[in-house]
Amino acid sequence: MPVRPAARGHEHPTAPSTGVWVAVATITMSFAAYTSAMVVRQGTSGDWLHFRLPSILWLNTVLIVASSVALELGRRNHARGGTAAEGGVLTLPGPVSLTTRWIDVTLASGILFLAGQLVAWRQLAGEGLFLATNPSSAFFYVLTALHGLHLLGGLAGLLYVRRRLRRGPAVAAGPALGAGALYWHFMAVLWLYLLTLLVVRL
Amino acid sequence: MHTKHIASLTLIAAAAVVTTGALRHPGPRAGSISGTVTYTGTMPKMKVIDMAKEPSCAAQHKSPVMTESAVAGPNNSLEDVVVYISAGDQGSAPATTAVRYDQRGCQYVPHVALVQVDQPVEIYNDDKTSHNIHPLAKTNAEWNKSQPPGAPPLKETFGKAEFIPVKCNIHPWMHGYFAVLNTSHATQSGEDGSFSLKGLPPGKYTVTAWHERFGTQSQEVTVGSGDTPKVNFTFKATPY
């Protein structure tokens, strides 16, 4: 791998992925906190109201999983047998245009997912379930909102990666792309977790 | 503000009327409305206040202190009822002298304070302990300040008419009222339930009586030149 002694972070081969792994740990921790809060709160008193989740959530789930797959395809195409981040010998990346197209697909479905989440909120509000209506609805809004917020961060990150791919040298964007993909996959997994949690609890 | 303007205008108008009238025959003399407030039914039993928490206050009272939310006098008379002109007031001068409100022996003196809109209220802590004054205002601004022993009096004013409950969180039994009114024609029924509103120019008035537990009642009264009509109020008392 193109090792240079310690240098500016965002040029450094492994720092981005380390950073994302740390971020993943942090976000996991905070959602663990929300989960335990949810469990405790539900156990505290019998005012927990169960309600049916908006059906659109399933569509959203499909969307986010699809976006994750698309991004992975993009990353694979860019890697073509290993990026700098993964170590190993340096190889020419696949055509940048293809990679960016996959990224565009990811961005699009990501945005659609967020839109879908908003629709879900509207549906709940339509049923008269607002943030303060009941602890269960409160947790629904809080969890979905925070997941959405983190996803927005992911979108911003991917846009940055996309820019760097276009500006080139594309090979230098490899670590960033790898990190971005890692984060995005985590967002998808996190959503699946939240969905199960909500299904079980609400 | 606005009420003040109207007030002053009406004053001028009234003055004009009086002077022009004076040229022809002796002008109209002010009348007064008086009467008594009584109750029917069973009065709630006032309870003994346990001030054990605050020895310095308990020591100030020889006889046990009772709650004051409904105080009866001889032959069913009702005390501490605020009687005031709620309509037809022909002008009240804005009051400038401050109303004194005391915290003495962990009680509010007076229990109900008559205050005019924008009239300064001076709140004194005469006790050896801290109080906090917390007017639970709804239309006026709510505030909550503590007043340690020896602290200077708090000077406050209320901009809108409202019956404001006042409480002290440090001594939960302390409850009183600021009766903030738009008129200077207001009084409280005495121990025998009697009251009298003096200095009323001839005219048609609505007299309202307010009691913190039994609510409000109103009556229409017409006061002729120098008349002293009688108006009585009777509240329905409930034990709880």
Added chain:
Amino acid sequence: MSDAVVRPDLDGAAHRDRHAADAAHHGPPTGFWRRHVFSLDHKVIGRQYLDLALVAVTTGMILSWLMRIHLAWPAQAIPGLDKLSPNGAANGVISPEYYLSLMTMHGTIMVFFVLTTAPFAGFGNFILPIQVGAEDMAFPRFNMMSFWVTALAFVVLLASFFVADGPAISGWTAYAPLSAVGKDAGPGLALGQTLWAVSIAIFCVGQLLGSLNFIATTLDLRTKGMTLARLPYSTWAWFITSVIGLIAFSVLLPACILLILDRVAGTSFFIPGGLVLSDRLQPHSGGSPILWQHLFWFFGHPEVYIAILPGFGIVSTILPAMTRKPLLGPRVFIGCLVAIGFLSYMVWGHHMFLSGMNPLSATLFSVPTLIITIPATVTTLLWIGTIYGSRLRFTTASLFCLGFVSVFVSGGLSGFFLAQPSIDTYLHGTYFVVGHFHFVMGVASMFGIFAGTYFWFPKMYGRMMNETLGRWHFWLSFVGVYCIFMPMHWLGLAGNVRRYAAFTDDYMKPMVPLHRFITVAALFTGAVQLLFFINLFWSRRRGAIAPENPWEATSLEWTTASPPVHDNFGGRHPVVHHGPNEYGVAGALGRDYVMQDSPESLPVRA
């Protein structure tokens, strides 16, 4: 890990080119804003953090002065205070609610904006990258955001001094429901409390960004040969602290968000039903006040170690340099740091012995709490053992290290009492607790900060600090803090309750004279800190020019210019051959130490 440790150095044209490109890309910025304000340079950011901490600590200390004056002479008018808070301090006399505001702000400012920013974010930012031989942090932009977000949090907190009914009065622990129900609970609990929660939430974000940087930098940006075993102890401490911080703040953030929602959105996470405040039945229902306590203390106790562990690292870095002896049992020391970091997450419940928790779990929480004293004791003994038979150099830095050890012992031992539910039953919520945590996390980490300042100031500003002023600063502070905080333990034993604006209870009245003594000591000790300020500002301009390595220390920052150039090593990439602990050895040129990057083969013990 290990693969990260040794990297093949396949240097080559490609690499050199890219490096040239870097140099072009990362030459020192020229614009004023990029240089001094929104700088990406970890050294500037570190100094910014320290300056922020300086402002914060001054504020916090003045608040404590006001509190102490009020406790000793409750009716005393303080000239001008009525200008700052016409409501809280009418005629300059502090009202009980204003006292609680001062207390809440003192605690919050000191814990978050001083004890977390200065020893960790401040020194860590400046020193850590250089000690690992990096040109900068892993993510300079996040680093800059981290500081400015923290600064914003500070501004939001201070803003609450200027809202109608004053800052929050619910203490730095902001127990629900007092902190959650709003204005009916009393003054300071309306907008002031909301600002508090918002400020802390923002602060969490800043610290998470910071910790992320510290971890990535320590793991990835170590220069060639800088194995984990060769990391200086301060870097070890900062690294472990950032791991603790990462977990702690990622739990406090959710807690604050839920609290804000309870306050502004009408939810009931922490507010149970049927509460009547000021004759008003509250609209909430079903919430759990204990939930807040759990979330808060899950952060809150590790926070104590976030405040003190950097001090451990600083002392363990300075002591060897000043004793000219290697630190006793370096691996044991690092083991202790890890153990403490790990245990710090199993003890939060000891703050809640009396919260009606299941008595059994109280016992379960008390065991790790007592066990955590073992690694703490070991580190203390290691320091004392390092001093044994050494050639101690009495610089201000070393004096503050010695002071650190002394107060840490004093404060740590009083923890034995509070760790036991049976005794905590009596001492909980008394001044004993106040004395305990001020010694062990307040004064101890303060002394760590002072030691670090006197030690690294030459590197940071290129000039030496004045030693005479420094020594006076130490001696007066050292005696002063004992006069302030030791008596608090006695007050606690006598049952003197903390967080009281005045002592009106019959059995507490006799304790007022002792409070007066403490107040005098506090005013004195506070005034002494002026010596430090004078020294700081005077030395920045007039101090003697500092050599590269004034203390004859071994770690990499002492191989750079004072102050270091923009990319720290001027394009050079140091290669590390030795650990940081090579003191009291026969080094080259008759030195008694070997620097980490000096090429000579492993030295022989003298």
Added chain:
Amino acid sequence: MGKLFAAVVTIITLVSAAIFAMHVWWLPPDISVLGSGIDKQLEETMAATGVMFVAAQLLLALFVWRSGDANPLRALRTFPGGAIPMVAAAIVIVGAEVLVLTLVGSKVWASIYMTPPDPGSLRIDVQAGQFAYYFRYAGPDGRFGAIAPEKIDEANENYFGLDPANDTTARDDIVAATLEVPVNKPVALTLHSKDVGHSFYVPELRLQQDFVPGIVVPIHFTATKTGKYELVCTQLCGLGHYNMRAYVEVVTEPEFEQWLQDHASE
């Protein structure tokens, strides 16, 4: 400088230790059955930590004195045995200390919090609110009336939210601002809060327990000495926190009966 440091640390240590040892400021006399256990536990901890405190500080002072101001060429001496004795010492001394404290301590703790109150105890319902305590005795019928927050009316002394109009069991409940208890009779308290968190602290009873809004916390004690003691709040509860107190009056059985009669409501 080394001698100076040694001297200062020694003075600070000995003065502090002396003041602790001489009980210049100390706990008020214990008046409860379970308090003695706590006092014993505290005394033992005080002794143990006291020894560690003095030892550690004096060791520090000694080493600093010996290493300071010395000939810079004096040979360095590493601590005999290196770090191992340190670790051993810490683990043995502190570990043993911890073990003992935990074993003994948890016994004391259990005796207070894990043992159920005596079935024959006098039951008293305690309510904390900003900023006063109120105490409720069941009255002749031995039953507590139901409480409803919306019924709370402090202006009329209805602090608990009783409903005497409809709830007959509530009519004879005795509500007082003083905690009146008979001496040597087990007392079982149920603590509940009207608004925010508060705490129940009577130093002489060696008893401290938080009021947690939303839940009822039971505690129990037996007072062994008649007299008037102060109950204070130790959980920050707002502007009147420092003013939140009540008195505990421990009286003889007949005096207590008399008191009940005096306070009997309609």
